[in-house]
Amino acid sequence: MLAIATYGERILGQAAQPVQLFDEPLAALAEKMLDTMKLAQGVGIAAPQVGQGIRLFIMASHPNDRYPDAPLMAPQVVINPQILQRSGKMLTGEEGCLSLPGERVQILRHESIEVRYQDLSGEWQQEWLQGFVARIFQHEYDHLEGLTLVERLE
Ligand SMILES: O=C(CSC(=O)[C@H](Cc1ccccc1)CC(F)(F)F)c1ccccc1
Ligand SMILES: [Zn+2]
Numbered sequence: 001m002l003a004i005a006t007y008g009e010r011i012l013g014q015a016a017q018p019v020q021l022f023d024e025p026l027a028a029l030a031e032k033m034l035d036t037m038k039l040a041q042g043v044g045i046a047a048p049q050v051g052q053g054i055r056l057f058i059m060a061s062h063p064n065d066r067y068p069d070a071p072l073m074a075p076q077v078v079i080n081p082q083i084l085q086r087s088g089k090m091l092t093g094e095e096g097c098l099s100l101p102g103e104r105v106q107i108l109r110h111e112s113i114e115v116r117y118q119d120l121s122g123e124w125q126q127e128w129l130q131g132f133v134a135r136i137f138q139h140e141y142d143h144l145e146g147l148t149l150v151e152r153l154e
Helices: 024-039 131-144
Strands: 044-046 057-058 076-086 090-095 103-110 112-118 125-128
Touching: 024 044, 024 057, 044 131, 057 131, 076 131, 090 131, 103 131, 112 131, 125 131
Parallel strands: none
Antiparallel strands: 044 057, 057 076, 076 112, 090 103, 112 125
8 A cells, every 4th residue: 555645745746757667666566556546446546646756547447426337447557648639529527536535526528538558568559538437547647747636627
């Protein structure tokens, strides 16, 4: 279980650095982040939130009381992500953040996005995401840019 940085801690306001080495320590960090996210009952977590200023996050959509029809997906480790295309359509939805315990805010996000990222083995993946999964990706991507929900309030 890793300590989760809370709003105001410097690392949450900094842009994270690209991942170069897909080595054992990286896999170990991802494993610890997954455990931390599960214990905190989140649907995602970004490396800066656990004090690591690198471009890595985990997204793990599952049905929850705010998004009962959210897809159940195996946790996905996303490394060096890029957002290639953003839909014109935007949707407002409720979000929370493990770094802002107890906060729930309405945030405007693109309904669908085309993304490209590396997995833990360094393989590039490219896909379109929509709905809640696209929302999680955009939320975690913001963390890599040093942005939190506070900066996103309409
Ligand atoms: O599971 C959570 C807890 S907050 C959470 O999982 C954040 C991810 C997230 C929740 C909701 C929308 C987008 C991203 C995790 C963070 F902060 F580390 F990124 C949740 C909160 C509100 C709506 C739906 C689900
Ligand atoms: Zn967050």
